[in-house]
Amino acid sequence: AKHEGRSVYRVYNDDMGRANIDKFNLMTQIRQALKDKQFRLFYQPKMDIRSGRVCGVEALIRWPQPDGSYIAPDDFIPLAESSGVIADIGHWVLQEACEACMRWRQQGHGSVGVAVNLSYVQFRDGSLERSVQQVLRQSGLPSSALELELTESMLIGEGDDISRQLSAIHQMGVSFSIDDFGTGYSNLGYLRRFNASRLKIDKSFITDLGVSQRDEPLVRAIIQMAASLGLHSVAEGVEDEATLNLLRQLGCDEAQGYFWSRALPEHEFIAWLKQHNAI
Ligand code: C2E
Ligand code: CA
Numbered sequence: 001a002k003h004e005g006r007s008v009y010r011v012y013n014d015d016m017g018r019a020n021i022d023k024f025n026l027m028t029q030i031r032q033a034l035k036d037k038q039f040r041l042f043y044q045p046k047m048d049i050r051s052g053r054v055c056g057v058e059a060l061i062r063w064p065q066p067d068g069s070y071i072a073p074d075d076f077i078p079l080a081e082s083s084g085v086i087a088d089i090g091h092w093v094l095q096e097a098c099e100a101c102m103r104w105r106q107q108g109h110g111s112v113g114v115a116v117n118l119s120y121v122q123f124r125d126g127s128l129e130r131s132v133q134q135v136l137r138q139s140g141l142p143s144s145a146l147e148l149e150l151t152e153s154m155l156i157g158e159g160d161d162i163s164r165q166l167s168a169i170h171q172m173g174v175s176f177s178i179d180d181f182g183t184g185y186s187n188l189g190y191l192r193r194f195n196a197s198r199l200k201i202d203k204s205f206i207t208d209l210g211v212s213q214r215d216e217p218l219v220r221a222i223i224q225m226a227a228s229l230g231l232h233s234v235a236e237g238v239e240d241e242a243t244l245n246l247l248r249q250l251g252c253d254e255a256q257g258y259f260w261s262r263a264l265p266e267h268e269f270i271a272w273l274k275q276h277n278a279i
């Protein structure tokens with residue numbers, strides 16, 4: 001039971017029959033949730049370490065339950081991927097994030113851009129380019145305000161076709177981050193092949209940085225490598241000031257984490273922005 005207590009979905013290793021029924025039920029519920037517009041986007045600020053100001057926002061999906069709890073994305077995104085429904089969820093996420101970001105601009109809450117997580121499945125049928133074009137046009141958000149977060153495995157796995165789609169989207173003016181950097185692959189050749197702006201260092205390397213020296217050499221190396229490739233480095237999962245101070249010393253550009261804020265529902269996020277005078 002991997003995520004015990006966090007969700008209604010559990011894997012019963014000792015009873016695979018039960019696991020399959022749970023999965024089937026959850027899959028049905030995911031489809032229904034999309035139809036019923038049950039999903040929500042939460043927003044987490046991303047900070048510029050040098051200026052201390054908000055420099056972006058990451059949109060993170062949430063699935064509210066009737067009892068007031070949430071099913072975490074890690075507990076339903078993989079299943080939504082295996083059933084293909086992630087393509088429709090992904091389109092909804094893009095649309096909702098672009099509309100929200102546009103709303104903040106119109107309401108005078110500043111002009112930070114929004115970052116959206118993509119699934120590898122969204123590259124499969126070749127419709128992503130059209131999907132991005134459509135949400136930008138419908139929302140009126142400038143393409144430079146949209147950033148797509150991709151993981152290493154997506155950039156290595158399928159090669160040419162993904163590169164082609166990404167360069168078309170890049171030409172629209174949309175930017176890319178490499179998410180969870182350091183967890184996936186040892187072959188870094190893909191970094192040369194496509195136009196990313198940011199490297200997001202996985203939070204597993206950041207979490208203990210303030211208290212243990214173990215991960216410091218690795219984080220330092222990643223930050224230096226990002227800089228020499230002309231990429232901004234972003235640390236995710238920053239929870240305390242000691243970690244922030246160390247990252248600042250190491251020359252990290254941006255950071256995200258509970259030290260500033262968790263991902264919040266839109267109205268709370270806007271209140272946070274105002275309170276932190278972050279405009
Ligand atoms: P991710 O893209 O690596 O997102 C970062 C995760 O770290 C988020 O978890 C965020 O809430 C959490 N986090 C942020 N700051 C801290 C911190 O200081 N400490 C700790 N312990 N955690 C922190 P979340 O929202 O549960 O999302 C988990 C993963 O689900 C994401 O990882 C992403 O891979 C996926 N995901 C979330 N939203 C979407 C979406 O709209 N579409 C797709 N395809 N995947 C999504
Ligand atoms: Ca992300």
Ligand code: CA
Pocket residue numbers: 179180200202203236
């Ligand atoms: Ca990440």
Ligand code: CA
Pocket residue numbers: 180
């Ligand atoms: Ca992740």
